[in-house]
Amino acid sequence: MALMKLVRAQWDRAGAVTAVLLGLLALLLGWIGTSNTEYVAGQMPYIVSGGLLGLFLLGVGAVLWLSADLRDEWRQLRVLAEEMRADRELYGSTVRSRDS
Amino acid sequence: MTSTGLAVHSPWGRHAAVVDRPRFSFDVHPSPWRRAHHVTGAALVITGAVVATLSWYRLSGLETFREQAGWVVLSVLAGGLCGLGFAVWLLAGLRAVRRGQRDLLRELRGGRAELKVRLAVPGPAGGSSSEVVTARGMAHFHRPSCRLVRTKSISVLSAADVKDAGLRPCGVCEP
Numbered sequence: 001m002a003l004m005k006l007v008r009a010q011w012d013r014a015g016a017v018t019a020v021l022l023g024l025l026a027l028l029l030g031w032i033g034t035s036n037t038e039y040v041a042g043q044m045p046y047i048v049s050g051g052l053l054g055l056f057l058l059g060v061g062a063v064l065w066l067s068a069d070l071r072d073e074w075r076q077l078r079v080l081a082e083e084m085r086a087d088r089e090l091y092g093s094t095v096r097s098r099d100s
Numbered sequence: 101m102t103s104t105g106l107a108v109h110s111p112w113g114r115h116a117a118v119v120d121r122p123r124f125s126f127d128v129h130p131s132p133w134r135r136a137h138h139v140t141g142a143a144l145v146i147t148g149a150v151v152a153t154l155s156w157y158r159l160s161g162l163e164t165f166r167e168q169a170g171w172v173v174l175s176v177l178a179g180g181l182c183g184l185g186f187a188v189w190l191l192a193g194l195r196a197v198r199r200g201q202r203d204l205l206r207e208l209r210g211g212r213a214e215l216k217v218r219l220a221v222p223g224p225a226g227g228s229s230s231e232v233v234t235a236r237g238m239a240h241f242h243r244p245s246c247r248l249v250r251t252k253s254i255s256v257l258s259a260a261d262v263k264d265a266g267l268r269p270c271g272v273c274e275p
Contacts, residue, residue, distance in 0.1 A: 040165045041162065041163055041164050041165045041167075041168060044159055044165065044168045044172060045156060045159060045160040047172075048152070048155065048156045048159065048171075048172065048175045049156050052152055052156075052175055052176075052178075052179050055179060056149070056152075056179065056182055059182065059183060059186055060186075063186045063189070063190060066190055067189075067190065067193060070132055070190075070193040070194060070197055071131055071132070073132075073197045074126050074131060074132045074196075074197055074200070077124070077126045077197070077200045077201065077204060078124075078126045078127060080204060081124055081126070081127065081204055081207075084204070084207070084208055084211070088211055088215075091215050094244070094256050095215070095244075097231070
């Protein structure tokens, strides 16, 4: 249950890990297929499907992880702005009470 | 960042309130990406994926490497197109975050400068005689307008606070 909660809260990072694992699996399957084929022409489909698909999924994983970091930074900016406004209201009321 | 006095929409719902405060892009949008960024990134990635799949399908049916070579090159280019789509999308998000940071920093500096000016201007009788301030590490309490606390992060003290902390009156502003 704790794992499901973590996956729901961190869906982008969970997706990144899944994509990287699938990418590694695709690379492995491509390598197995290539190593069992003698002719270069027969190896090409494995290189394109296994190799390129594997690299694509590794890229998806990296992008998802980086986008999760960017979303975190975006939320932190919102929190910082709220803190700044609260400080400003506090200082503003201090100055107003001094001036009155 | 947009102007003040406008409706602010919560990213978690359709809650809106008219407030008099600066609005930043991160106050309004739930994520750094706009619709155009999603569309551009997705268009490049989907095009690349379709071309790569087509290349794989065509080269699988060919018997010699000489015949396949063109399709292999095309599939590599399609992979590059996917990478370009990812890069465009990520860079758009990164730029939005950097822009938000710059806006926030500018607002923070502007507010601090305004506060310094307002604190430097004495109140109706040179500052309220009952209101005193101090800053961390200081052994004295001061008037809010005292030049010794002008550059410091001050906290307002009551008479009881002054007594509890054992602070002495400043010799410059003589609170």
